[in-house]
Amino acid sequence: MVDRVVPDVIVSRLPVYLRALQFMQMQAVTTTSSQDLGSKVNISAAQIRKDLSQFGEFGKQGTGYNVEALIAHLEKILQVEKVWDVAVIGMGDMGHALTRYGGFLNRGFRITDCFDNDPAKIGSQAGQYIIKDVADIGKGDCLRGKMVMLCVPAAAAQKIANKLVECGVKAILNYAPVHLSVPADVRVQYIDPVIGLQRMAYYLHEKNE
Amino acid sequence: MVDRVVPDVIVSRLPVYLRALQFMQMQAVTTTSSQDLGSKVNISAAQIRKDLSQFGEFGKQGTGYNVEALIAHLEKILQVEKVWDVAVIGMGDMGHALTRYGGFLNRGFRITDCFDNDPAKIGSQAGQYIIKDVADIGKGDCLRGKMVMLCVPAAAAQKIANKLVECGVKAILNYAPVHLSVPADVRVQYIDPVIGLQRMAYYLHEKNE
DNA sequence: ATAATATTGTGGAAATAATCACAAACTCGC
DNA sequence: GCGAGTTTGTGATTATTTCCACAATATTAT
Numbered sequence: 001m002v003d004r005v006v007p008d009v010i011v012s013r014l015p016v017y018l019r020a021l022q023f024m025q026m027q028a029v030t031t032t033s034s035q036d037l038g039s040k041v042n043i044s045a046a047q048i049r050k051d052l053s054q055f056g057e058f059g060k061q062g063t064g065y066n067v068e069a070l071i072a073h074l075e076k077i078l079q080v081e082k083v084w085d086v087a088v089i090g091m092g093d094m095g096h097a098l099t100r101y102g103g104f105l106n107r108g109f110r111i112t113d114c115f116d117n118d119p120a121k122i123g124s125q126a127g128q129y130i131i132k133d134v135a136d137i138g139k140g141d142c143l144r145g146k147m148v149m150l151c152v153p154a155a156a157a158q159k160i161a162n163k164l165v166e167c168g169v170k171a172i173l174n175y176a177p178v179h180l181s182v183p184a185d186v187r188v189q190y191i192d193p194v195i196g197l198q199r200m201a202y203y204l205h206e207k208n209e
Numbered sequence: 210m211v212d213r214v215v216p217d218v219i220v221s222r223l224p225v226y227l228r229a230l231q232f233m234q235m236q237a238v239t240t241t242s243s244q245d246l247g248s249k250v251n252i253s254a255a256q257i258r259k260d261l262s263q264f265g266e267f268g269k270q271g272t273g274y275n276v277e278a279l280i281a282h283l284e285k286i287l288q289v290e291k292v293w294d295v296a297v298i299g300m301g302d303m304g305h306a307l308t309r310y311g312g313f314l315n316r317g318f319r320i321t322d323c324f325d326n327d328p329a330k331i332g333s334q335a336g337q338y339i340i341k342d343v344a345d346i347g348k349g350d351c352l353r354g355k356m357v358m359l360c361v362p363a364a365a366a367q368k369i370a371n372k373l374v375e376c377g378v379k380a381i382l383n384y385a386p387v388h389l390s391v392p393a394d395v396r397v398q399y400i401d402p403v404i405g406l407q408r409m410a411y412y413l414h415e416k417n418e
Numbered sequence: 419a420t421a422a423t424a425t426t427g428t429g430g431a432a433a434t435a436a437t438c439a440c441a442a443a444c445t446c447g448c
Numbered sequence: 449g450c451g452a453g454t455t456t457g458t459g460a461t462t463a464t465t466t467c468c469a470c471a472a473t474a475t476t477a478t
Binding site for chain 1: 221223224225227228232249250251286287289293295302303305306307309312316317318354356363379380382386388396400402403404405406407408409410412414
Binding site: 216218219270271 | 464468475476
């Protein structure tokens with residue numbers, strides 16, 4: 001394996017592999033194969049082997065992969081062996097739901113700060129967090145190096161994204177249903193349930209009602 | 210344009226175009242071009258034109274596209290000119306957040322039913338909905354032809370998915386952080402914030418703390 | 419009218435991604 | 449220790465996707 005840029009499409013599959021492997025681990029499975037893992041994530045065995053070969057040789061012929069070891073490798077590759085601090089911006093229903101979600105910590109993330117622009121919310125408690133003022137984002141470099149989950153209304157998203165970029169945020173998980181324009185060195189991942197539903201609606205044959 | 214199967218990758222971009230166009234419409238923009246739209250969704254102009262050419266000729270040389278007309282075409286193509294009934298299964302924080310989200314209706318969807326397995330929740334009111342018993346999903350064909358947003362814990366997701374498949378559900382928006390095994394004619398879209406965060410963590414250079 | 423400018427739709431080229439297929443290496447049972 | 453059965457990692461092939469470039473057509477300015 002020579003040192004070259006790994007295609008995005010491969011990187012994007014690694015978390016899926018990791019999730020499946022951790023699920024196996026929870027069920028006390030110690031060993032798997034590209035075949036087995038592939039059947040569990042609906043990806044061909046060859047594809048999985050090719051993907052992993054970008055980063056090293058983690059398997060053993062005849063046996064397959066040690067689940068725990070492969071998890072460790074993937075966590076290292078994805079840089080989630082340690083825990084990243086993440087801020088939530090916008091404490092509506094979605095922001096609140098995220099703060100109450102228990103699934104972050106054991107997968108490499110922890111929410112450290114919550115922000116909103118509503119004076120009624122600022123200073124109030126949301127679970128273990130005290131909601132801070134969005135206006136304070138610019139002050140200090142409280143967000144530098146952090147990742148952000150952006151849960152504000154569509155109309156406010158771009159403006160806040162600009163501010164985040166200024167503050168040195170390099171990764172935004174965007175729940176607002178709009179495209180964000182950011183510099184090339186800032187990553188954005190989009191979560192919009194309607195996009196998901198529309199992608200499926202195309203394939204449905206009968207309409208309801 | 211001849212009648213052929215449209216690649217998934219193209220279909221998956223159409224909702225993104227549609228969302229951007231509706232955003233333009235909201236701002237009273239009447240006309241756009243592949244160039245302009247492309248800059249707003251970070252996709253090349255040529256790509257957009259090629260994608261649209263799969264379905265017909267919607268633009269005018271020299272002018273570009275009429276926003277309203279292109280929206281109408283895309284809605285037709287995606288089958289979201291009318292409104293699909295969607296059920297929410299699992300009324301935890303995420304399920305509740307979805308029922309309170311106002312962004313579905315004008316994009317082709319409406320929540321009609323909510324289910325949970327917690328006796329304390331069944332029968333109670335959640336906004337305008339009365340929470341039904343998950344055990345009743347099998348009874349009647351209340352879900353036939355519907356789409357489902359699945360918001361149950363990971364451990365329960367596959368079991369419920371199986372039940373949904375039996376009931377004739379053909380589209381599942383899965384919020385549970387597990388892969389679902391379903392027949393080939395059932396579509397699944399995944400929403401897992403951690404997958405999104407991990408995909409970005411790979412590219413980050415400095416670790417926090 | 420004409421020239422300058424803008425934009426589409428698309429054939430073909432280039433780039434990227436997925437799949438195939440197999441030598442090499444390991445395990446297991448006897 | 450040997451043969452049958454597994455499984456990896458990868459070079460080569462095939463398939464898919466993206467990009468380029470341009471003729472055709474429309475708009476705008478003068």
